[in-house]
Each structure stands twice: as structure tokens, then as C-alpha cells.
Amino acid sequence: MYACIHGRGAPVLACAYAFSPLVEEAAPDTAVIDIAALELLLGPPEKIAEAIRQHALQTGLEPGIGIASNPDAAIHAARGFMGITFVRRGEDLGPLPVELLSPPPEILETLDQWGIRTFHGLANLPEPGVAARLGPEGVRLRKLACGEGSRPLDPAYPDPVFEESLELEYAVDLLEPLAFILARLLNQLCRKLEERGLAARELDVRLGLESREEHRRALRPPVPLRNPRTFLKLLQLDLERNPPPAPVLAVTVAARPARPRVHQQGLFTPLAPEPEKLELTLARIEVLVGEGNAGSPELPDTHRPGAFRMVRNSPPRVCNGPKETNPGLAFRAFRPAKPAQVRMAGEQPAQVVAQGIRGLVRSAAGPWRSSGDWWTAEGWDRDEWDVELSDGVLYRLYCEQGRWFVEGSYD
Amino acid sequence: MPAAALQNTGKFHALGLPVPAPAARKPAQSLPTGIPEVDRRIGGIPRGAITEIYGPASSGRTSLLISLLAAATRNQETCALVDADDSFDPAAAAAVGVDLSRLIWIRCGGRVEHALKAADLLIEGGGFGLVGMDLGDALPREARRISLASWFRFRLAVEPTPAALVVVGRESYVSCAALKLEMRRRKVEWSGVPGCSRLLRGVHWEVERRKPVRSAPAAFEARVAG
Numbered sequence: 354m355y356a357c358i359h360g361r362g363a364p365v366l367a368c369a370y371a372f373s374p375l376v377e378e379a380a381p382d383t384a385v386i387d388i389a390a391l392e393l394l395l396g397p398p399e400k401i402a403e404a405i406r407q408h409a410l411q412t413g414l415e416p417g418i419g420i421a422s423n424p425d426a427a428i429h430a431a432r433g434f435m436g437i438t439f440v441r442r443g444e445d446l447g448p449l450p451v452e453l454l455s456p457p458p459e460i461l462e463t464l465d466q467w468g469i470r471t472f473h474g475l476a477n478l479p480e481p482g483v484a485a486r487l488g489p490e491g492v493r494l495r496k497l498a499c500g501e502g503s504r505p506l507d508p509a510y511p512d513p514v515f516e517e518s519l520e521l522e523y524a525v526d527l528l529e530p531l532a533f534i535l536a537r538l539l540n541q542l543c544r545k546l547e548e549r550g551l552a553a554r555e556l557d558v559r560l561g562l563e564s565r566e567e568h569r570r571a572l573r574p575p576v577p578l579r580n581p582r583t584f585l586k587l588l589q590l591d592l593e594r595n596p597p598p599a600p601v602l603a604v605t606v607a608a609r610p611a612r613p614r615v616h617q618q619g620l621f622t623p624l625a626p627e628p629e630k631l632e633l634t635l636a637r638i639e640v641l642v643g644e645g646n647a648g649s650p651e652l653p654d655t656h657r658p659g660a661f662r663m664v665r666n667s668p669p670r671v672c673n674g675p676k677e678t679n680p681g682l683a684f685r686a687f688r689p690a691k692p693a694q695v696r697m698a699g700e701q702p703a704q705v706v707a708q709g710i711r712g713l714v715r716s717a718a719g720p721w722r723s724s725g726d727w728w729t730a731e732g733w734d735r736d737e738w739d740v741e742l743s744d745g746v747l748y749r750l751y752c753e754q755g756r757w758f759v760e761g762s763y764d
Numbered sequence: 765m766p767a768a769a770l771q772n773t774g775k776f777h778a779l780g781l782p783v784p785a786p787a788a789r790k791p792a793q794s795l796p797t798g799i800p801e802v803d804r805r806i807g808g809i810p811r812g813a814i815t816e817i818y819g820p821a822s823s824g825r826t827s828l829l830i831s832l833l834a835a836a837t838r839n840q841e842t843c844a845l846v847d848a849d850d851s852f853d854p855a856a857a858a859a860v861g862v863d864l865s866r867l868i869w870i871r872c873g874g875r876v877e878h879a880l881k882a883a884d885l886l887i888e889g890g891g892f893g894l895v896g897m898d899l900g901d902a903l904p905r906e907a908r909r910i911s912l913a914s915w916f917r918f919r920l921a922v923e924p925t926p927a928a929l930v931v932v933g934r935e936s937y938v939s940c941a942a943l944k945l946e947m948r949r950r951k952v953e954w955s956g957v958p959g960c961s962r963l964l965r966g967v968h969w970e971v972e973r974r975k976p977v978r979s980a981p982a983a984f985e986a987r988v989a990g
Binding site for chain 2: 622623624625626627630631633634635637638641642643646647648649650651652658659660661663680681682683684685686687688699700701716717718719739741745746747761762763764
């Protein structure tokens with residue numbers, strides 16, 4: 354059995370969810386409830402309908418309530434009649450106007466020309482004749498007018514919240530006991546995600562501190578994950594690098610859900626590191642080398658010499674370049690560039706002295722002038738030289754604002 | 765002969781069965797360097813083994829490593845570069861053909877011990893076609909401090925994987941490397957008139973296999989990209 358609530362003045366959905374989680378939102382002012390299981394709780398349909406009406410009146414709704422064996426008949430009864438209406442036979446809907454069925458305009462016009470203006474009139478038409486003249490849509494409308502219907506309820510489930518939290522009786526000031534608490538919350542959260550066939554693409558951890566502040570950390574794995582062990586290890590490594598400044602009194606872990614990664618490895622594609630494993634490995638390496646020093650380099654859209662940024666999880670491009678190319682000359686950068694003293698002979702560098710570098714210039718090419726970003730505070734304007742020193746090493750020098758630097762060597 | 769093998773041999777003797785010949789070692793697959801001259805002479809870089817590329821500054825060590833990375837990433841393999849001295853230049857590498865989205869770059873900021881640990885973690889993680897370890901700017905006295913046991917551990921770690929571990933240095937440090945390549949510079953190619961329109965065009969290198977068998981040097985030229 355289904356009950357439909359139709360009315361204006363208050364949110365119908367909230368009223369419907371007060372009785373059952375199986376609710377279909379047929380329209381903004383119409384909701385259908387599956388009341389089959391409510392009979393055990395509230396009694397026969399009459400009592401259920403009365404309970405719904407009372408609740409709706411309390412919430413400021415003036416409802417039309419329809420009770421029927423299928424959702425469509427319940428909707429028509431609720432929309433067509435005031436108060437509570439039981440649809441036990443098809444004839445109960447008979448007096449309703451055919452416009453309630455929302456027929457297409459051409460069918461409505463045809464029905465009007467035939468003098469059919471109510472459900473009763475449409476239901477009395479022979480089905481073969483309706484099928485011949487109005488097609489499948491006409492047959493469907495006739496069945497609805499008879500109060501027949503076999504479609505199941507299409508319940509709208511509210512968006513689930515993937516969040517777990519725990520308040521502690523005593524403040525925790527060490528990471529190891531905190532890891533036990535995180536493990537418990539992560540297990541619950543990942544189980545919840547798994548039940549719905551989802552994974553987390555972002556994990557937000559909020560630690561309520563004894564000092565009444567909040568310490569927030571966010572994890573963005575390269576692919577959606579739902580393995581609590583991986584999350585726990587990543588969180589441990591992250592909290593080792595960024596520990597909370599005060600003892601922890603409350604822990605909240607929230608996940609942003611996403612569809613889990615479905616990846617079919619090709620037979621002939623080369624092996625690549627598992628994204629989860631790679632993320633863990635890079636997190637471990639970052640503990641050693643510092644944050645932002647492990648990842649894939651990416652070239653920004655600038656001509657600034659030596660510009661790059663480190664990214665995680667850049668999608669690999671499909672590369673169909675030639676199998677063999679001529680090798681290019683590689684460059685080894687000094688970071689930061691080494692300040693140098695350069696003696697000039699005419700307009701050419703003649704001698705270079707810098708930390709670990711000393712020699713006469715055997716050959717030099719330059720100056721190559723480059724400048725950019727002059728419209729910002731971080732502009733550059735420099736003259737570059739390629740030099741070969743007497744020890745045979747090739748360096749790139751540059752002069753910026755009258756000061757010389759060795760940028761790196763060709764190798 | 766390892767203890768397990770001896771025990772098995774004893775079992776065969778006890779049963780009166782002929783002792784089977786030890787399984788032939790699977791020939792190592794190799795990774796092309798992307799330079800036809802070098803591939804013809806050396807036959808590529810072995811997978812599941814350590815390769816050492818060494819030579820003084822401006823001897824073409826980095827060009828050979830970058831060429832390897834370009835060839836591997838072109839083949840859709842994921843590579844890692846453990847950069848002890850933070851000297852890798854992504855723009856130059858991209859110009860040569862390295863697919864940066866398939867490269868994991870670890871910047872160790874001059875700490876050789878961090879480079880060792882990072883390489884260890886990457887090999888343990890698996891899935892890489894090539895792991896490069898660049899000690900090219902590390903002082904030989906620092907690089908020599910890496911114990912022999914560490915290199916042997918790397919050899920054992922990389923052996924069951926399809927990854928090639930390539931170590932670049934000023935001198936030869938890895939006694940257990942399966943392949944050792946010594947790099948030398950032959951000549952620098954300039955164009956134009958000195959002091960007026962001079963331009964660095966490229967450098968001619970020479971690579972010589974020193975291990976397992978010494979080979980005749982192979983020459984190749986690295987041109988300035990772009």
C-alpha cells in the first residue's frame with residue numbers, strides 16, 4: 354500500500370520522511386510513502402492515514418492524502434480530493450478530471466472532442482479502440498484512469514554523510530594512541546563507504562585541541578581509496594610532519610565520496626606503480642626530503658628560466674613520439690645559482706671564479722638576453738652566456754643587475 | 765652452492781635419481797638507451813640489475829641518463845629519478861623528450877643518505893621501469909661513504925623486479941654493477957663567429973663499456989634542444 358501527501362504550505366518531503374525512509378518525491382508538493390511496513394507499527398491503513406494527516410496539520414500543511422495499492426492511484430487521489438481518500442476500486446477515481454493525468458495536448462484535445470472529461474469516461478472506453486486511436490500513451494492513460502498501475506516506488510534517498518567523530522574523556526598528546534582512535538574511525542568510515550560502493554577522494558580530519566583550537570588536515574589521494582590501512586598510514590605520516598600543537602580532545606574524520614577507481618590493466622601495457630602504493634611511498638619519502646620535494650615535475654606556462662612546480666598525480670599523457678630521437682644536451686642546474694666573479698675581456702667573459710669552479714674561458718657564446726614578468730614584482734632581465742672553461746666543463750652563466758651567477762653545467 | 769640446493773641434491777642422491785642440472789639463469793631483458801649508436805655497441809641497459817654511468821663533469825653522463833628516461837617514458841613506463849643534488853632540469857629534460865607526467869622526481873637537497881633511503885623505498889614500492897640515482901655532483905668522498913653492503917642490498921632488491929637501477933656519478937662507486945659505462949667528452953661543437961654570432965650547437969661524447977667486458981667506445985652527439 355502507498356500513501357501520497359499533497360499540499361502546500363510546508364515541506365511535504367520532511368513530513369513524509371517522518372513516517373518512512375521509502376519516499377518518492379513525485380513533485381515538489383507531492384510525496385509518496387510506502388506504508389506496507391507501517392501497518393505493524395501504526396495499525397490498519399485508516400489509522401496510518403489519520404496519523405499522517407495529524408502530523409501534516411501540525412507542520413502547517415493542509416494535505417490531500419490518498420491511499421492506494423499503487424503509487425499513481427495514490428497520487429491522483431491526493432491531488433484530486435481534499436482530506437483522506439481510499440482508492441479500493443478504480444471507480445473511486447471516476448469523478449476526477451482527465452487533466453490530472455497530464456496527458457499530451459493532442460490526446461487531451463482528442464478526448465475533449467470525444468466528450469471524455471473524467472477518469473470514469475476514459476476508463477469506460479474499450480482498450481483495443483483506445484490503442485488503435487491514441488496509441489500506447491492512450492492505453493497507459495486509460496490504465497491510470499482505471500486506478501491500475503504496476504510501477505514500483507522510486508524512493509529518493511537522502512545524501513549520506515560520511516563523517517565519524519569521537520570525543521575523548523582525556524586529552525591525547527601522543528601520535529601513537531591517536532592512531533588507534535583514527536584507525537577505529539577510519540574503519541567505520543570505510544565500511545560505510547564500502548556498503549554504498551563508494552570510495553573517498555578526499556579525507557578531512559579535524560582534531561579538537563585542548564587549547565580550544567582546531568587542527569585540520571586534508572588528504573587528497575591520487576585516486577579514490579577506501580582502504581582504512583592506507584588512509585591510516587598516510588594520516589600518520591602527515592601528522593608526523595604536521596603534529597597538532599596541543600593535546601587532542603576530539604577527533605572527526607569526514608570523507609568526500611566518489612566512485613572507486615575501476616582500472617583494467619592491458620596485456621601489453623608496461624607495469625606502473627599502484628597509485629595507493631606510490632602515494633604511500635611518496636609520503637614516506639617526503640618525511641625524509643621534506644614536503645613538496647617528491648612528485649612529478651610540471652612546467653608552468655612561463656618563459657622564466659628554471660621554472661617548474663611539483664605535482665602529485667598528474668595524469669600520464671599518451672605519447673606517440675618516435676622510438677628513437679637524437680639525444681639532446683642535458684643541463685644540470687645549481688640550486689641556488691652560484692654567485693660568480695667574471696673577468697671580462699672586451700665584451701666576452703675571460704675568467705670565471707665561483708664556489709668549486711675556477712678557470713679561463715676557452716670559448717663563449719652570448720650574450721642571450723631574456724626578460725619577462727616585468728609587470729610584476731618578480732620580473733627578470735638577464736644576459737646568458739654559454740662558456741667552456743679551461744678544464745673542459747661547459748657552464749651557463751648569467752648576469753642580472755650587474756651580478757654574475759653560474760646557473761649550471763651542460764653534461 | 766647454496767644450502768638449499770645442496771639439500772635438494774642430497775635428496776636426489778638418496779632416491780637414486782639423476783641430479784637435475786641447475787636452471788639456466790634467465791637472460792636479462794634490456795632497456796634501450798634511445799641512442800642507436802650506443803644501443804648497437806652496448807645493447808641497452810639491463811633490467812633487474814644496477815648500471816653505473818660515470819665520468820667527470822660535462823662528460824655526457826646526464827645526457828645518457830635523460831636519454832634513457834626519455835626512451836622509457838616514451839614506452840609508457842613510469843620512471844623515478846632520485847636526485848641527490850637537486851640538479852635535474854625539467855625544462856631541458858622535456859625538450860629532449862622525457863614525459864614528465866611519467867616521471868617521479870625526488871629532490872634530496874644534497875643529502876646522499878636521503879637519496880639512498882628514497883631509492884630503497886622506490887625499489888621496494890615497485891612498478892618502475894627505471895630508477896635513476898643521480899650522484900653526479902656529489903663529492904667522491906661522500907659517495908664513497910656509501911657502504912658496499914648498501915649497493916649489494918640494492919642489487920638484491922632490484923634483481924626480482926623489471927626495473928633498471930642506473931647510478932650516475934663522477935667516479936665508479938658500485939662494484940656490484942652489472943654494467944659500467946665510462947663517459948668521456950670528445951669535442952664541443954660551436955657555430956658562428958667568436959665574439960659575434962657564436963652558438964653552442966652540441967657536444968660529442970664517447971661511451972665505453974668497462975664491465976662486464978670492455979668494449980670499443982661508441983660515439984654519439986648530443987645537440988642543444990630547440
